[in-house]
Each structure stands twice: as structure tokens, then as C-alpha cells.
Amino acid sequence: QKEVEQDPGPLSVPEGAIVSLNCTYSNSAFQYFMWYRQYSRKGPELLMYTYSSGNKEDGRFTAQVDKSSKYISLFIRDSQPSDSATYLCAMGTGGGNKLTFGTGTQLKVEL
Amino acid sequence: GAVVSQHPSWVICKSGTSVKIECRSLDFQATTMFWYRQFPKQSLMLMATSNEGSKATYEQGVEKDKFLINHASLTLSTLTVTSAHPEDSSFYICSARTSGSLGNEQFFGPGTRLTVL
Numbered sequence: 271q272k273e274v275e276q277d278p279g280p281l282s283v284p285e286g287a288i289v290s291l292n293c294t295y296s297n298s299a300f301q302y303f304m305w306y307r308q309y310s311r312k313g314p315e316l317l318m319y320t321y322s323s324g325n326k327e328d329g330r331f332t333a334q335v336d337k338s339s340k341y342i343s344l345f346i347r348d349s350q351p352s353d354s355a356t357y358l359c360a361m362g363t364g365g366g367n368k369l370t371f372g373t374g375t376q377l378k379v380e381l
Numbered sequence: 382g383a384v385v386s387q388h389p390s391w392v393i394c395k396s397g398t399s400v401k402i403e404c405r406s407l408d409f410q411a412t413t414m415f416w417y418r419q420f421p422k423q424s425l426m427l428m429a430t431s432n433e434g435s436k437a438t439y440e441q442g443v444e445k446d447k448f449l450i451n452h453a454s455l456t457l458s459t460l461t462v463t464s465a466h467p468e469d470s471s472f473y474i475c476s477a478r479t480s481g482s483l484g485n486e487q488f489f490g491p492g493t494r495l496t497v498l
Contacts, residue, residue: 302486304485313385313476313492314474315489316383316487316488358424358425360485360487364485365485368430369485
């Protein structure tokens with residue numbers, strides 16, 4: 271079993287839809303959770319960064335962490351074609367240690 | 382803030398030559414930088430962790446004599462692929478962690494596409 275599981279997709283939604291992206295993990299030592307967006311042939315861009323359970327909102331993006339279930343989510347409201355990219359979840363134990371990444375979910379938002 | 386650059390963005394070289402890739406943190410000091418490799422449609426594979434002024438820590442299965450990493454300053458780390466072969470062709474991405482950060486967030490460079498003929 272991988273430490274972080276993420277459905278690779280592809281996930282195709284119509285413009286304006288609410289998108290839900292998820293990751294599960296097995297290491298209870300993870301304390302920091304991130305979502306990155308990666309466009310084709312580009313480096314990942316940090317979208318959301320959360321610590322501890324709960325919700326964090328930034329514009330159209332909401333990150334949710336449920337430590338008891340070892341489950342994190344990223345919601346995208348009013349999705350746009352420009353949101354089409356691969357979304358990677360990542361998590362770490364703190365202290366500058368390395369991140370553990372999910373495989374990434376490929377999202378396509380269609381007109 | 383937290384901008385990371387990489388140079389070159391792409392490089393084509395002949396088999397047997399060495400290629401150096403630079404990673405710079407432009408507006409912050411990075412005590413730790415990371416080097417990743419990514420194959421098409423796959424996730425990031427961590428190659429090594431680089432701390433300023435000390436030797437890099439390589440992940441299992443990564444040849445340290447093949448992939449030389451130098452982190453000479455708080456804003457610059459370099460990855461040299463020595464005696465490159467076609468199987469080294471890949472997308473190489475660096476990331477940096479800000480000094481003093483309590484968490485793990487990393488800021489990534491735009492990547493370098495290496496093609497070895």
C-alpha cells in the first residue's frame with residue numbers, strides 16, 4: 271500500500287461545475303498538507319497549504335483535512351477551462367522533511 | 382514571493398556529455414533544496430535533498446556519482462548529470478524550502494527538460 275493514494279483520473283467536468291479532488295494517506299505522522307497544480311511541461315505551483323484538520327478557503331479553492339479519517343480534499347468552485355491541469359496532493363511531517371506526493375489527478379474542464 | 386527559477390529550461394545533448402542544471406531561489410533564502418525527476422504522466426520522484434554547505438542526501442536507487450548536486454549558497458543549487466545517456470532523458474524539477482519555515486511547503490521551479498541523443 272502506498273503512503274498516499276490519489277485517483278489519477280482523468281476527470282472531465284463541464285465549465286462551472288464543482289470539482290472534488292481527494293487523497294487518502296496511511297501515515298498518521300503527516301501534519302502538513304498541500305495541493306499543487308501542475309500544467310503540462312511546467313513545475314508544480316503551490317495552491318493550498320494547511321496544517322491540522324479543518325477547512326481553508328482561498329477564492330474558488332477550498333482545502334479540507336480530516337485527520338481522523340486520513341483524508342484530504344480540494345474543492346474547486348465554478349471551474350474554468352484554465353483549471354485544466356494535474357493536481358497533486360502532498361504531505362509532510364514537518365521539520366523540513368521531504369514531502370510525500372500523490373500520483374496526481376488529471377482534470378479537464380470542458381466548455 | 383517564493384519564486385524559484387531553473388536554467389536551462391530545456392537542453393539537448395549528446396550521449397556521454399555532462400549537463401548542469403541550475404536552481405535559484407530569487408526572493409528568499411533556501412537552506413534546503415530538493416531535486417525531482419518526472420516521467421510523462423507520472424508523479425514527482427524525489428532524487429535528493431540538498432542542504433546549503435553540506436553533502437546532498439540521495440534517495441535509494443539514485444546514483445550520487447551520476448547525479449552530482451552542489452548547494453554552495455542559500456540561493457543556488459546545481460544538478461550535474463554526468464556522462465548522460467538516453468535513459469537519463471526526463472523532466473528535472475527543483476524545489477526550495479524557505480528558511481525558518483516550520484512546515485514542509487516547497488516552491489518549485491519551472492523544470493528543465495533534458496533530451497539525450
